[in-house]
Amino acid sequence: MSENTDPSRRDFLRVAVYGGVVLISAGVGAFAVSAPRVPAASGDLLPLGPLLRFKGLDTGMPLEARVTIQRRDGWRLRTRPQSVFILRSGEGATAAHYSAFSPVCPHAGCGVHAEAEEFVCPCHDARFGLDGARKSGPSPRDLDPLELEVREYRGEDWLYVRWQDFEPGRPERIARGA
Amino acid sequence: MSGSDIESELQAELAAEMSRRTSKLPPPPPEPSDDLVASLCLSALLALLALLAGTGVAMALGYAPAADDAVASLAWLELSFAGRVLRAAHFHASNLVVLLALATLGYMVWRGLYRRPGHWRWWRVAVLLLLLLAAGFTGQLLPFDQNALHGTQIRLGYLGDVPVVGPLIADFLRAGDEPGTAALARFYALHVLVIPALLLLLLRPLWRDARANGGQYVHFGAAGAVLALVLLAAFVVPAPLGMQGTLAEPYADARPEWYALPLYELLKLMPAGAAQTLMLVLGPLLFAVVVVALPFAERVAAEPERLKLPARIGLGVVLVAMLLLGALPLLQDSSDKRGWFASYDVEGLMLAMGSRNDALGPEDATLPPNAHLHAHDLRLLHERLIGVYPDDIDADARTKWDAWARDGASAALALFKAADSDAQQQALKDLRQACTSCHEAHEVDVIVNPLAQTQGGAALTPMFFDTALLASLEPRELRARGTKRIMDQARFRMRDILAHAGIVDDVTDRSKEQALVDLRHISERIASLWEDNAGSWFDEDKWQAWSREMIAAVDRLALATDREDLAERMAELGRTCEACHDGGDEPDMPIEWRYRNLLQ
Numbered sequence: 001m002s003e004n005t006d007p008s009r010r011d012f013l014r015v016a017v018y019g020g021v022v023l024i025s026a027g028v029g030a031f032a033v034s035a036p037r038v039p040a041a042s043g044d045l046l047p048l049g050p051l052l053r054f055k056g057l058d059t060g061m062p063l064e065a066r067v068t069i070q071r072r073d074g075w076r077l078r079t080r081p082q083s084v085f086i087l088r089s090g091e092g093a094t095a096a097h098y099s100a101f102s103p104v105c106p107h108a109g110c111g112v113h114a115e116a117e118e119f120v121c122p123c124h125d126a127r128f129g130l131d132g133a134r135k136s137g138p139s140p141r142d143l144d145p146l147e148l149e150v151r152e153y154r155g156e157d158w159l160y161v162r163w164q165d166f167e168p169g170r171p172e173r174i175a176r177g178a
Numbered sequence: 179m180s181g182s183d184i185e186s187e188l189q190a191e192l193a194a195e196m197s198r199r200t201s202k203l204p205p206p207p208p209e210p211s212d213d214l215v216a217s218l219c220l221s222a223l224l225a226l227l228a229l230l231a232g233t234g235v236a237m238a239l240g241y242a243p244a245a246d247d248a249v250a251s252l253a254w255l256e257l258s259f260a261g262r263v264l265r266a267a268h269f270h271a272s273n274l275v276v277l278l279a280l281a282t283l284g285y286m287v288w289r290g291l292y293r294r295p296g297h298w299r300w301w302r303v304a305v306l307l308l309l310l311l312a313a314g315f316t317g318q319l320l321p322f323d324q325n326a327l328h329g330t331q332i333r334l335g336y337l338g339d340v341p342v343v344g345p346l347i348a349d350f351l352r353a354g355d356e357p358g359t360a361a362l363a364r365f366y367a368l369h370v371l372v373i374p375a376l377l378l379l380l381l382r383p384l385w386r387d388a389r390a391n392g393g394q395y396v397h398f399g400a401a402g403a404v405l406a407l408v409l410l411a412a413f414v415v416p417a418p419l420g421m422q423g424t425l426a427e428p429y430a431d432a433r434p435e436w437y438a439l440p441l442y443e444l445l446k447l448m449p450a451g452a453a454q455t456l457m458l459v460l461g462p463l464l465f466a467v468v469v470v471a472l473p474f475a476e477r478v479a480a481e482p483e484r485l486k487l488p489a490r491i492g493l494g495v496v497l498v499a500m501l502l503l504g505a506l507p508l509l510q511d512s513s514d515k516r517g518w519f520a521s522y523d524v525e526g527l528m529l530a531m532g533s534r535n536d537a538l539g540p541e542d543a544t545l546p547p548n549a550h551l552h553a554h555d556l557r558l559l560h561e562r563l564i565g566v567y568p569d570d571i572d573a574d575a576r577t578k579w580d581a582w583a584r585d586g587a588s589a590a591l592a593l594f595k596a597a598d599s600d601a602q603q604q605a606l607k608d609l610r611q612a613c614t615s616c617h618e619a620h621e622v623d624v625i626v627n628p629l630a631q632t633q634g635g636a637a638l639t640p641m642f643f644d645t646a647l648l649a650s651l652e653p654r655e656l657r658a659r660g661t662k663r664i665m666d667q668a669r670f671r672m673r674d675i676l677a678h679a680g681i682v683d684d685v686t687d688r689s690k691e692q693a694l695v696d697l698r699h700i701s702e703r704i705a706s707l708w709e710d711n712a713g714s715w716f717d718e719d720k721w722q723a724w725s726r727e728m729i730a731a732v733d734r735l736a737l738a739t740d741r742e743d744l745a746e747r748m749a750e751l752g753r754t755c756e757a758c759h760d761g762g763d764e765p766d767m768p769i770e771w772r773y774r775n776l777l778q
Binding site: 032052056076080081083108111167169170 | 353430
């Protein structure tokens with residue numbers, strides 16, 4: 001093609017292409033370096049409800065309770081509801097008689113739901129027993145347990161849960177923001 | 179004969195032999211730039227890029243990259259037919275461009291067009307595909323509907339599994355605990371500035387590659403054909419837009435784009451951990467190595483032609499494997515009614531509508547600032563409700579059902595478009611009228627207008643129920659007909675009482691005494707139900723025994739001294755319900771109900 005033989009034009013094109021790639025990479029890089037690191041939320045203790053509610057649970061039957069969690073979104077903090085699975089394991093008014101699981105699948109972070117005998121993640125067919133243990137599917141670890149606590153609130157005992165995010169896809173349990 | 183004669187004769191013979199041999203040689207392989215099909219593919223690719231740029235710029239004028247605005251801004255754009263076509267054209271072109279780039283690469287392998295001196299073109303097309311995939315990845319989050327948010331959350335999770343650089347890139351893109359407005363800013367900038375700028379740099383060499391063969395008219399023809407195809411598709415099939423994205427609601431139907439289905443299936447089959455990480459790293463790396471190395475491979479093979487067969491076999495194997503792996507999740511989804519084949523059930527839709535309706539608050543009050551988002555969701559939910567019926571309604575009732583669903587959808591649309599608060603109020607009233615009409619026709623006692631908010635934990639009297647009030651109250655008329663609906667009413671009244679006790683958070687329009695009186699009335703009604711319609715499948719003696727137990731449990735409930743006592747008595751009532759449900763559990767009539775469902 002005759003237009004390519006014009007040396008000044010070819011130089012310009014070369015400079016434009018290489019210069020363009022360098023400039024764009026420099027821009028993205030500069031932002032990545034200069035943007036403030038967003039702090040990750042770490043374990044807030046959140047009220048689940050009066051202990052009365054959970055005393056009525058059949059043992060070994062998960063209840064999908066809701067808490068309000070705070071989420072960091074760049075420069076702002078939002079709140080949103082989050083479900084948590086609560087199981088009662090015995091008679092008694094202490095946190096030790098209950099257990100809680102995060103419904104976030106340890107495989108890829110989808111929402112797990114409770115079926116008759118197991119927890120099922122509908123995204124990639126991961127299955128867990130009601131004790132949170134892996135049964136089948138691609139999950140690298142058991143469901144993530146959450147810490148429970150009984151505290152006094154408005155003059156009565158309330159069940160509190162410590163909400164925690166964990167890194168998905170790892171065999172070991174890594175708490176985010178810890 | 180002199181020596182020189184012999185020499186000249188030998189030379190002549192040698193020349194003849196040489197010319198005979200050369201003529202027997204196969205013709206030299208075509209120069210890579212001689213291929214018309216590859217050039218036409220590039221022309222079509224360039225035409226699609228131009229269409230994507232044009233529709234992209236047009237959409238950017240109306241799109242707001244913010245978590246609370248993205249869906250609504252696109253829904254607003256799609257109110258006009260032109261807006262719908264615009265977004266659909268961008269959507270279809272983005273799919274076709276990836277398909278065409280993949281096909282071009284495959285064709286180039288088939289014809290050996292990666293061969294030098296055409297290797298730069300081969301690499302350019304590979305880089306083009308890479309940039310297109312990056313544009314797809316960043317573009318998927320932009321609508322910020324349920325599919326976009328949940329899908330990106332999963333993809334960022336996988337990205338974070340890649341050793342060393344993975345978590346850095348994923349955290350940078352996520353810009354917080356989960357994708358939100360900050361993440362949208364990054365995805366948007368990459369999608370509309372960085373990636374198009376890099377594509378622009380690639381444009382001129384690609385343009386030259388395209389023009390290397392064929393006349394102007396064939397190129398116009400190829401470009402025109404794909405543009406016509408995309409526009410036709412855009413007129414017929416709109417781009418999908420779901421409900422406002424939130425991770426608070428689980429979303430089981432998040433599926434990747436079609437070209438990522440083989441990877442999706444592989445990740446599903448493969449247990450997470452070392453093997454999966456290895457695949458996430460080795461897969462793309464292997465692809466990159468093959469793309470880079472192919473032009474050099476012929477140096478290793480003594481003759482270029484020898485490389486052709488292994489390359490073709492490799493291409494075929496990869497193609498078949500991808501098709502099989504891509505088809506598996508589709509087959510599974512179509513049998514499970516999930517993902518792209520998701521079907522909706524009445525109960526799920528009603529629950530989703532209920533939570534959004536509650537968020538809109540009572541009538542004649544100021545609507546929340548994000549009312550338009552709830553309106554968008556409610557419109558979609560009502561549209562999904564059309565054609566989805568409860569099991570027990572006849573053809574006539576179905577027609578009415580659809581009409582109410584349409585009324586609801588158009589009222590929700592009016593709420594979305596409302597110009598002022600009067601229009602908002604009118605739309606909200608219409609919306610609730612559609613719900614109420616349908617509920618009344620199907621005898622469902624559900625409060626559509628949340629008015630009376632109970633104060634949890636307030637009642638701490640010596641006796642939980644006011645006994646004088648209990649004696650003076652009459653039960654409200656029970657409009658529900660049929661076993662299931664009457665059982666529903668019992669559940670609602672139990673829930674009312676739990677809400678008054680502050681054990682659950684809920685809204686009710688009756689006092690705790692009224693709820694108890696109604697519950698007593700309903701349990702008596704349940705006792706007589708066996709004759710009505712339960713007789714065909716339930717043992718009469720058992721039914722009577724359990725009904726008596728239920729009535730006794732309700733009477734014991736009335737004696738509750740305080741909230742704690744009430745909680746225990748309510749759990750006891752719940753157990754009598756469970757006992758009956760378990761007892762009636764026949765293979766063709768399963769009743770799955772647990773007291774814990776009331777506590778959720």
